Amino acid sequence: MAPPAGVVGMTEFSQRVEAISISGIREVFEAAGEDAINLGLGQPDFPTPEHARQAAVDAIEAGEADAYTSNRGTPELVDAIAEKHARDNDLDVAPEGIIATSGGSEALHLALEAHVDPGEEVLFPDPGFVSYDALTKLAGGEPVGLPLREDLTLDPATVEEHITEDTAAFVVNSPANPTGAVQDPEDMREFARIADEHDVLCVSDEVYEHIVFDGEHRSPMEFAETDNVVVVNACSKTYSMTGWRLGWVAASERRAERMLRVHQYAQACASAPAQYAAEAALTGPQGVVDEMVASFEQRRDLVLDELEDMGLDVPKPEGAFYAMPKTRCWTAASSSCPATRSASTARATRASPTPPTPNSSARRWT
Ligand code: PMP
Numbered sequence: 001m002a003p004p005a006g007v008v009g010m011t012e013f014s015q016r017v018e019a020i021s022i023s024g025i026r027e028v029f030e031a032a033g034e035d036a037i038n039l040g041l042g043q044p045d046f047p048t049p050e051h052a053r054q055a056a057v058d059a060i061e062a063g064e065a066d067a068y069t070s071n072r073g074t075p076e077l078v079d080a081i082a083e084k085h086a087r088d089n090d091l092d093v094a095p096e097g098i099i100a101t102s103g104g105s106e107a108l109h110l111a112l113e114a115h116v117d118p119g120e121e122v123l124f125p126d127p128g129f130v131s132y133d134a135l136t137k138l139a140g141g142e143p144v145g146l147p148l149r150e151d152l153t154l155d156p157a158t159v160e161e162h163i164t165e166d167t168a169a170f171v172v173n174s175p176a177n178p179t180g181a182v183q184d185p186e187d188m189r190e191f192a193r194i195a196d197e198h199d200v201l202c203v204s205d206e207v208y209e210h211i212v213f214d215g216e217h218r219s220p221m222e223f224a225e226t227d228n229v230v231v232v233n234a235c236s237k238t239y240s241m242t243g244w245r246l247g248w249v250a251a252s253e254r255r256a257e258r259m260l261r262v263h264q265y266a267q268a269c270a271s272a273p274a275q276y277a278a279e280a281a282l283t284g285p286q287g288v289v290d291e292m293v294a295s296f297e298q299r300r301d302l303v304l305d306e307l308e309d310m311g312l313d314v315p316k317p318e319g320a321f322y323a324m325p326k327t328r329c330w331t332a333a334s335s336s337c338p339a340t341r342s343a344s345t346a347r348a349t350r351a352s353p354t355p356p357t358p359n360s361s362a363r364r365w366t
Helices: 025-031 050-061 077-089 103-115 130-138 156-162 184-200 255-264 272-283 287-309
Strands: 098-101 121-125 142-147 167-173 202-203 227-234 247-250
Touching: 050 272, 077 098, 077 247, 077 272, 098 103, 098 156, 098 255, 103 130, 103 167, 103 202, 103 227, 103 247, 103 255, 121 130, 130 287, 142 156, 156 184, 167 184, 184 202, 272 287
Parallel strands: 121 142, 121 167, 167 202, 202 227
Antiparallel strands: 098 247, 227 247
16 A cells, blocks of 8 residues: 555665566466467476485485574585586585575575675676576666677677676576577686686576587686686576575685675575485486486477478577577567567477568567
């Protein structure tokens, strides 16, 4: 209810929250008919690996998941994350540099909240994952979307050109949502150099690191000479655990200590049962990941074939589970295109949506 006439509202909302809104993709879901096939959701449709589920059940039954854990996570989970980085990324991350979070989403929030001052700029790929823009605004920062190369990867030169004295951070996301683009190792080396030389933070969102079909995933953290790279990762996509809400940040101790301040007050700790499940997922057999990735690759190929049969030009997604056909903007007069700019290939089937008229001279990605 609005305040009574003559009373100046003291309970209005913050400018930061008024600057963001619920993702427009929700409206598209609601508008869709019952027989529509949902290609919009970025989540795997596999069950969480049995050993991960069972670890949570065991912890619950043993009464080990009833209480707060340490803010940064159970020591066993933190060690499992450190070992994962040694195994997969050849990185030596100290346990003090790791915080288990409520999904990659919270990890991104911590990274930006701890490093962005009001008015500072955060650069990120556009099109890119919707949270980069919103979380920048929530941190009081200024979002700066960066155009992509023709193959939908982010050119390090574009990042460098956009750095100003107000730039706090840039986000790298490979494999990327919503394009499926995979940055090559040389780009990652360049991102690290840029973070080092310009003394800006590189937030590397690596939640799709294992879902790579062509090319190779490397983390900019491997190449950085300073501690200017913060890695965001999660069990969500790799182990089909989106509902468990378990991610993490990996950083230097001093950066993790700042992020832990935010995490401590906003979250206390990640959900304890989820931490036990994540530990089992990270330390258990990794063959389940290979099986899921093989299936995602088949679905990617199917979606590419279908889209190409429709006459659409689609840069080949090298990872994740998205495809972004090149189409003409549907609303010629508007400066922005409809929200459904990318299709998730995670649930691909043989059904064909009606495409917009292809136009090879079009420059917009929808
Ligand atoms: N980063 C990217 C690029 C994503 O696509 C997502 C989820 N769609 C996230 C982070 C957040 O993942 P989580 O479910 O672990 O919060």
